[in-house]
Amino acid sequence: MKPLSSTSWAAQGVAGLLVFPLLPVEASTDNPSLAPAPPMGFNNWARFECDLNETLFTETAQAMRKRGLLDVGYDRLTLDDCWMLHDRADDGSLEWDTDKFPHGIPWLAEYMKNEGFHLGIYQDSGNLTCGGYTGSYGHEAQDAELFASWGIDYLKLDGCNVWAEEGRSLREEYRVRYMQWHNVLSALPNPLIFSNSAPAYFEGEAADWAVVMDWVPESGELARHSADVIVYSSNGSAWDSIMYNYDMHARLVRYQQPGYYNDPDFLIPDHPSLSQNEKRSQFALWASIGAPLILSAYVPDLSDEEIAFLSNKALIAVNQDPLGQQSALVSRDGTFDVLSRSLENGDRLLTVLNRGADAATTTVTLARLGLTSQSGCKYEARDLVTDDISTMDSAIQIQLDSHVAKVYRIALPESCTKTTPTGMVFNTPSGLCLTASTDSITFEKCSALDTQVWHVTATGDGTKLTLSPLSDTSVCLAADGVSLAKCRGTASTWDHYISGHLRSSSGNCLTQTKDKASIEECVIDSVGQIFGLPSGVHLAKGDLN
Ligand SMILES: *[C@@H]1O[C@H](CO)[C@@H](O)[C@H](O)[C@H]1NC(C)=O
Ligand SMILES: *[C@@H]1O[C@H](CO)[C@@H](O)[C@H](O)[C@H]1NC(C)=O
Ligand SMILES: *[C@@H]1O[C@H](CO)[C@@H](O)[C@H](O)[C@H]1NC(C)=O
Numbered sequence: 001m002k003p004l005s006s007t008s009w010a011a012q013g014v015a016g017l018l019v020f021p022l023l024p025v026e027a028s029t030d031n032p033s034l035a036p037a038p039p040m041g042f043n044n045w046a047r048f049e050c051d052l053n054e055t056l057f058t059e060t061a062q063a064m065r066k067r068g069l070l071d072v073g074y075d076r077l078t079l080d081d082c083w084m085l086h087d088r089a090d091d092g093s094l095e096w097d098t099d100k101f102p103h104g105i106p107w108l109a110e111y112m113k114n115e116g117f118h119l120g121i122y123q124d125s126g127n128l129t130c131g132g133y134t135g136s137y138g139h140e141a142q143d144a145e146l147f148a149s150w151g152i153d154y155l156k157l158d159g160c161n162v163w164a165e166e167g168r169s170l171r172e173e174y175r176v177r178y179m180q181w182h183n184v185l186s187a188l189p190n191p192l193i194f195s196n197s198a199p200a201y202f203e204g205e206a207a208d209w210a211v212v213m214d215w216v217p218e219s220g221e222l223a224r225h226s227a228d229v230i231v232y233s234s235n236g237s238a239w240d241s242i243m244y245n246y247d248m249h250a251r252l253v254r255y256q257q258p259g260y261y262n263d264p265d266f267l268i269p270d271h272p273s274l275s276q277n278e279k280r281s282q283f284a285l286w287a288s289i290g291a292p293l294i295l296s297a298y299v300p301d302l303s304d305e306e307i308a309f310l311s312n313k314a315l316i317a318v319n320q321d322p323l324g325q326q327s328a329l330v331s332r333d334g335t336f337d338v339l340s341r342s343l344e345n346g347d348r349l350l351t352v353l354n355r356g357a358d359a360a361t362t363t364v365t366l367a368r369l370g371l372t373s374q375s376g377c378k379y380e381a382r383d384l385v386t387d388d389i390s391t392m393d394s395a396i397q398i399q400l401d402s403h404v405a406k407v408y409r410i411a412l413p414e415s416c417t418k419t420t421p422t423g424m425v426f427n428t429p430s431g432l433c434l435t436a437s438t439d440s441i442t443f444e445k446c447s448a449l450d451t452q453v454w455h456v457t458a459t460g461d462g463t464k465l466t467l468s469p470l471s472d473t474s475v476c477l478a479a480d481g482v483s484l485a486k487c488r489g490t491a492s493t494w495d496h497y498i499s500g501h502l503r504s505s506s507g508n509c510l511t512q513t514k515d516k517a518s519i520e521e522c523v524i525d526s527v528g529q530i531f532g533l534p535s536g537v538h539l540a541k542g543d544l545n
Contacts, residue, residue, distance in 0.1 A: 025186050027218035028194070032259025035193050035221035037320035038292045039154070039261075041076030041120075046266045046296035047232045050082035050131055053100040054108055061115050063300040070116055072311045073320065074295065076154055077112060078120030079105075081131040088134055093146055094123075109151030120154030120193070121147055125177045126161035135161055137177075144184045147192065156195040156224075157181055171208050174198040175215055182219040194220035195263065203227065203248060206429035207525040213252060214499050217260035222292050225252060229265035229296075238271040239278050239403060242285075243355070249289055250329055250339075251428035253535050254498055256290055258324035264289070266296035269306045280309050281353065281405040284385070287315035288327045288339065288351040288407050314384040315407060318349060327351050328535040330369070330423040332433075333448035336362045336400075339423075340369050341535040343409070346417055350381065350408040354400035365395040367470055368453055369410065370422035370534070377416035381408040421456045423534035425467060427512040428500060429527040434477075434510075434517070436469035441482055441517040456537050463538055464493040479504035481511070481519035495540035500530035503544065 028034065042060055044052040057077055064070050064077075083105070085095045096105045109119040123143055124135040136143045136157070147155060157178070164173040178198050185192045196216055202208040203226040216223045226248035230241035245264035252262045267286060269279045286293060295310070302310075327339035327349060335356040341349050348369050354360055366373040379392040384407045390396055392410070400406060412419070424446060425434040432443040436451040446452060450471040457466050466487055467477040475484040476492035481504060485492065490505040497503065501522055502510040509522035509529045522544050523529060 025183050028182070028221050029217050029257055029259040032257075032324075034191060034259070035261070036258060036322065037324075038290055039076055039193065039195075039222060040074045040293040040316075040319075041078065041117075042074065042295045042297075042299065043078045043080055043120075043156075043266060044296065045080035045231070046229055046268050047270055047298060048296075049080075049231055049233065052079060052083060054103060057108060058111060060299050061112060061117055064117075065115060067299070067302075067307050068311055069295075069299070069307070072313060072316055074293065074310075075116065076118045076120055076294070078122065078154060078156060078294070080122045080156070081124075081129050081158070082133065083122065084133050086133055088139070092139060092142060094134065094139075094143060105152075106150045113151065118153050119151065120156060120195075121150075121152045122156045122158065123147075124158040124160050125174075125181065125197075126159065126163070128161040130158055130160035136181075137162075140181055140184050144181075144188060144192070148188050148190065152192065153190065154193040154195070155181075155185065157197060159197045159201045162201070171202060171212055174201065174212060178219050179215070193222075196220035196223040199223055199225045200227070206527045206530065210428075210500055210530050211524065213255055217255050217257065217498075221259065222261045222263045224263045224265060225249065226264070229268055230271065232268070232271060232296075236273075238268060238273045239275075242268075242278070242282050246285055246289070249291065249326075250337075251532055253326045253328040253532055254496070254500065254537070254539060256324060256326035256535075258322060261290060261292055261324075262326065263292050266294050267310070268296055269302060269310065270297035275403065276305070277401060278403050279306065280385075281403055283309055283312075284315060284405040284407050285351070285353065287312075287319040288341075288349060288405075290319060290321075290324065290326045293319060309385070312385065314382075314387075314409070318343065318384065318407065318409065325535045328423050328532070329426070330364070330534070331448035331453055332424065332446040335360050336448070338362070338364055338368065338448070342419060346412050346419075348410040348412065348419060350396070350410060351405060352398050352400060352408075353405040354402060357402050359399065359401045361397060361399040363395050363397045366392060368422060370420040370455070371410070371412070372416055372418055374416070377413055379410050379412065379416075381410045383408055419536075421534035421536040422453060422470075424452060424532070425454045425456075425502075425534075426532050427528065428530050428532045430512060432512060432515070434467075434531075436471055436475075436484055439483060441477065441484065442515050443512045443517060444515060454534070456534055458538055459493055463495075463540065465496060465537065466492050467494065477510075479506050479519075481508075482517050496531075496533055496537055497540050497544045499524060499544055500532070501544050502529075502531050502533075503540075509544075
């Protein structure tokens with residue numbers, strides 16, 4: 001743990017500039033035109049691993065076109081690891097494996113273009129790829145220019161076999177390499193979409209993971225943030241793998257924005273261990289959380305039913321919504337996860353997932369969705385799979401079978417358009433929920449009580465926040481962080497930083513230690529100070545210092 005004093009995180013970055021270009025030429029999020037919405041398409045990895053070839057890609061493209069997937073937006077096919085020869089040519093350039101790609105990769109890129117698709121490719125920022133082929137280390141510009149000359153416009157850059165240079169920590173090393181790649185790709189006449197894998201290498205270490213995530217949105221259009229989704233050949237539970245990646249994703253709401261997307265890895269509708277409900281639920285969840293929709297399946301053999309749910313235009317529209325929010329947890333009780341977010345036209349999105357082993361029923365109130373329930377405010381919730389509409393006077397009751405997720409789009413009546421970001425405030429490393437106890441604040445296991453659902457309201461010039469529990473919206477989380485008090489000015493205002501810190505007007509940060517809440521000096525590496533908030537919350541500008 002390193003307190004933020006004279007050698008702050010920002011100061012380290014500036015010092016670093018003298019040696020290597022740490023700051024991007026232009027952050028991906030400053031100019032979201034490269035990927036204004038999450039990418040959609042196909043990648044061979046989870047389904048075929050290293051068994052890729054030209055035929056697989058041309059067959060898949062034909063099937064995607066014939067079966068309507070291209071028409072609804074799946075337009076990128078990306079080669080994963082093992083497409084190349086183990087060694088570089090004499091001039092240092094990479095070469096494709098001619099057994100796998102007899103016509104060559106430029107031919108395949110042209111083929112894809114003629115069919116209405118884009119071709120993407122895989123490389124690694126280290127000495128070797130994960131599969132043991134030659135990595136890009138020391139050849140960054142050369143490889144980028146080669147890919148562009150082949151007609152490729154999307155790069156998935158893995159992070160296997162990266163070693164820190166002397167004087168750098170491993171997490172600094174990843175930052176240097178991925179920022180360098182971002183700069184190389186951005187400088188091309190036609191920049192490539194950049195899929196970053198750095199955070200996946202830190203997911204087991206909460207403080208490092210957060211510090212890496214803090215720069216990731218500036219350095220690419222998407223990032224594989226945690227484990228690979230289970231591969232087809234593995235006998236493990238694909239549902240557990242999907243839930244693991246979904247849970248990691250739920251911790252990263254604050255990073256998602258137009259131009260940058262958290263990537264929980266592929267849709268795997270082929271996986272033999274998944275039930276039909278579970279396949280549908282993965283798609284509904286991935287759409288709701290704004291994840292890239294990248295199929296890793298044998299598309300020619302998908303059933304008509306599978307093609308139909310993967311082509312649901314209402315869910316795809318939500319996924320591609322230009323506001324670019326990620327659904328965030330409103331509540332969680334061990335059975336139901338309830339999530340919400342806003343859409344560009346002002347509609348609210350409600351997502352409910354039954355994680356339990358049995359069918360169960362839950363009720364979601366308007367207040368939990370951040371909507372007002374005064375008279376005259378009648379909301380209509382449309383089930384985006386069945387198209388059924390339920391009128392919501394004060395709440396909606398939802399019954400779901402085991403492992404089923406449903407997504408509702410709620411239109412706002414013209415006189416009732418106000419929404420307040422509402423939901424769980426939780427320490428993302430521990431998963432514990434900020435809880436309003438009688439006159440104190442604690443951290444408890446999340447149990448979906450009103451004492452754990454918070455209205456987060458913008459105040460002042462809109463940049464400061466107040467936090468009030470639904471159990472008593474007349475009180476606010478006080479700046480001392482350990483009590484609830486009447487909401488009054490700076491004594492109850494907070495700043496939320498991209499690093500997850502919640503800093504009060506005292507200059508100190510909310511801190512979780514076991515079940516205790518306290519307010520302590522803000523420390524960038526402190527796992528007790530990283531919080532997830534509802535989506536749509538204003539983030540404080542600049543660094544935490
Ligand atoms: C191409 O790859 C697919 C999937 O692994 C495999 O079934 C097929 O036999 C391969 N075809 C050729 C020509 O290598
Ligand atoms: C990685 O590659 C670089 C450049 O070729 C080389 O200097 C370094 O020794 C390699 N590191 C390892 C651990 O193999
Ligand atoms: C999966 O199970 C099959 C059949 O029991 C077995 O042959 C195979 O080796 C297993 N694969 C893995 C990766 O464990």
